[in-house]
Amino acid sequence: xxxxxxxxxxxxxxxxxxxxxxxxxxxxxxxxxxxxxxxxxxxxxxxxxxxxxxxxxxxxxxxxxxxxxxxxxxxxxxxxxxxxxxxxxxxxxxxxxxxxxxxxxxxxxxxxxxxxxxxxxxxxxxxxxxxxxxxxxxxxxxxxxxxxxxxxxxxxxxxxxxxxxxxxxxxxxxxxxxxxxxxxxxxxxxxxxxxxxxxxxxxxxxxxxxxxxxxxxxxxxxxxxxxxxxxxxxxxxxxxxxxxxxxxxxxxxxxxxxxxxxxxxxxxxxxxxxxxxxxxxxxxxxxxxxxxxxxxxxxxxxxxxxxxxxxxxxxxxxxxxxxxxxxxxxxxxxxxxxxxxxxxxxxxxxxxxxxxxxxxxxxxxxxxxxxxxxxxxxxxxxxx
Numbered sequence: 474x475x476x477x478x479x480x481x482x483x484x485x486x487x488x489x490x491x492x493x494x495x496x497x498x499x500x501x502x503x504x505x506x507x508x509x510x511x512x513x514x515x516x517x518x519x520x521x522x523x524x525x526x527x528x529x530x531x532x533x534x535x536x537x538x539x540x541x542x543x544x545x546x547x548x549x550x551x552x553x554x555x556x557x558x559x560x561x562x563x564x565x566x567x568x569x570x571x572x573x574x575x576x577x578x579x580x581x582x583x584x585x586x587x588x589x590x591x592x593x594x595x596x597x598x599x600x601x602x603x604x605x606x607x608x609x610x611x612x613x614x615x616x617x618x619x620x621x622x623x624x625x626x627x628x629x630x631x632x633x634x635x636x637x638x639x640x641x642x643x644x645x646x647x648x649x650x651x652x653x654x655x656x657x658x659x660x661x662x663x664x665x666x667x668x669x670x671x672x673x674x675x676x677x678x679x680x681x682x683x684x685x686x687x688x689x690x691x692x693x694x695x696x697x698x699x700x701x702x703x704x705x706x707x708x709x710x711x712x713x714x715x716x717x718x719x720x721x722x723x724x725x726x727x728x729x730x731x732x733x734x735x736x737x738x739x740x741x742x743x744x745x746x747x748x749x750x751x752x753x754x755x756x757x758x759x760x761x762x763x764x765x766x767x768x769x770x771x772x773x774x775x776x777x778x779x780x781x782x783x784x785x786x787x788x789x790x791x792x793x794x795x796x797x798x799x800x801x802x803x804x805x806x807x808x809x810x811x812x813x814x815x816x817x818x819x820x821x822x823x824x825x826x827x828x829x830x831x832x833x834x835x836x837x838x839x840x841x842x843x844x845x846x847x848x849x850x851x852x853x854x855x856x857x
Contacts (some may be wrong), residue, residue, distance in 0.1 A: 490600045491709065493523050493695070494623060498573050500532060511572050526695035528569075529753040531562045554810050561698030564846045575603070576734055577618065583609065584734040585645070585743055586616040586726075587745040587809040587819065591658070593726065595719040596810075597687075599624065599706060601631050601641065602732040604699040608705065608719050614747075618768045622716060625697040625707035631731055632814075634669065636673055636682040639703050641729060642670045645810045645813050648687075649661065651717070662689020663710035666720055673853060674812075674820075674841060687727070689713040730813035748809055748819055748842065751849035760802045764794045772843060778855025801828040817844030 491499075503512035513536045520528050551731040583598050589611040596616060598607045606624045609616035621812070627633070627641035634640070645739045646668040651821040654664050666689035671680050682704070690697055696709045708716060719725070751770070758766040768787050775783040795799070803826035818841065825838045839857030842849045 479523055492715075492811065493709070494525060494569060497526075497529060497532070497569065499836060500529075501570060503718050504532075504536070508662060509536055509539060514760060519544060523695055525693055528562050528565050528696070531559070531739070532566070539657050543791060552686070561701065563697060564699050565604075565623070572605050572621065572623065576621070578609075579618070580614055581605070581735040581743050582738055583728070583775050584736045584741060584744070585728045585811045585813060587729065587741065587748060587811055588807060589616070589822075590614075590806040590808045592622055593724050593808060594721060594722075595619070595725060597716070597719070597725060597727045598733060599626075599641075599729040600733040601626055601643075601728070601730065606708070606714075606716065607733070608716065610835055615741070620713040620715070622708055623696060625701050626780075627702055627704040628700050630700070631729075633682055633685070633704055634680045638682065641702070642675065642680070642685060643704065643729050643814050644675065645812055646672060646673060646685075646727045646729070648720050648727060651720070651722050652686075654689075661686075663713045664689060664717065666717070666722075673778065673839065673855060677853065680795075686704075687713065687716065702765070726808070726810060727800075727815065728810060737768060740741055744811070748821070749807070751842065752804070752809075752821060752823075754804050755851070756804055760800050762797060763801055764791050764792055770849075772845060774843075774852055775850075776853055778823070778853075796831070798830045802826070815843075818842070820851075 496515065496708055500512050500515045502724055503509070503515060507840070513533065515530055516533045516536065520526060520533060525527065533564045534710040585598060587597050589596060591611075591614075594611050596609045596611075598609065600607065604624055604626065606622045607618060608620040608622075610619045611617075628639040631641050631643050633642040648666045649669050650651065650667045650782070652665040652667070653662075654662070657665060665686040667684070667686045671682065672687040685704055685706075686709065687706045690707060693712075701707070755767070755770040758770065761767075768790060771783060771786065773783050775786060777786055781789065805824045807823040807827070809819055809821050812820060820839065820841050822837065824835060826835050827833065839855060840851050841853040843852045844850075
């Protein structure tokens with residue numbers, strides 16, 4: 474009964490605008506069910522519509538070969554075909570199959586997205602191991618999975634450190650621009666969305682390089698192997714256009730991880746509440762003009778955007794606060810994201826409305842918080 478229902482859903486999905494990946498998944502499902510003629514009909518229809526989908530052509534070749542003899546492996550082509558080309562297509566197939574079989578349940582959330590502010594409609598989270606980009610909608614500040622896509626990442630893996638290393642960075646970024654197809658060469662396909670690598674934390678760690686984008690592919694290919702870019706996040710052109718509908722320049726976060734840590738809604742909410750409490754106490758202690766209590770929120774490893782260390786920052790704040798008769802601090806549009814790979818490390822951005830008897834200003838601020846023992850401490854602070 475379940476298999477029949479799945480087949481019906483697949484049929485209706487293809488009939489009513491399923492994506493090319495959905496349709497390829499239906500081919501794989503037909504092969505697993507030993508419905509080889511059905512699989513061949515489906516893959517032929519897919520190739521007619523997307524003739525540059527090279528993986529679909531490889532699957533078709535396997536299906537034709539299976540009529541004559543059992544297949545020894547996926548991509549069972551003649552030995553005259555360059556092995557690296559077939560291996561890239563095999564890796565793409567396995568990545569797409571893993572995504573189909575390991576799609577997270579509705580009760581699983583990425584541990585990284587603690588809070589989106591009201592204007593951030595979506596967040597993008599990249600899972601390197603799965604070659605997958607997940608789009609999460611903003612459900613009253615909490616993430617809700619709305620779509621996911623196959624992606625290509627850096628030829629040499631993850632954690633970019635320098636220009637030309639052909640690695641994809643790991644961290645929390647945001648989209649900084651939208652470059653349309655007409656302003657780019659065909660190499661970038663349907664367009665590009667640059668992100669702000671290197672960010673403040675990258676620079677503090679001595680990481681360099683530039684030009685990390687989400688972008689499309691040349692017109693003669695549908696997709697590239699999982700590890701084939703110079704460090705960028707690469708999608709098929711239809712997928713890039715789909716993702717582009719979710720992107721807000723300057724607002725959409727892009728979190729890139731080795732492998733997404735999934736959690737349940739309760740655990741994410743508890744982490745969000747604990748960090749929100751620390752941020753609120755920092756705000757209240759600053760407003761109280763009790764400078765020592767305020768400074769207790771800062772790590773001894775602290776550095777400001779201007780390069781001040783903890784001692785310089787503390788001296789400056791003691792001098793400034795002692796001259797104030799009153800201080801009011803308001804925070805709004807608060808967003809909080811846990812950093813991949815780092816242990817208990819979070820980036821917090823917010824609009825800060827500062828007022829005192831001698832100064833008033835509003836600014837976008839970014840802080841990095843780290844857990845030291847049982848307490849959250851600020852290790853970096855600067856304009857966001």
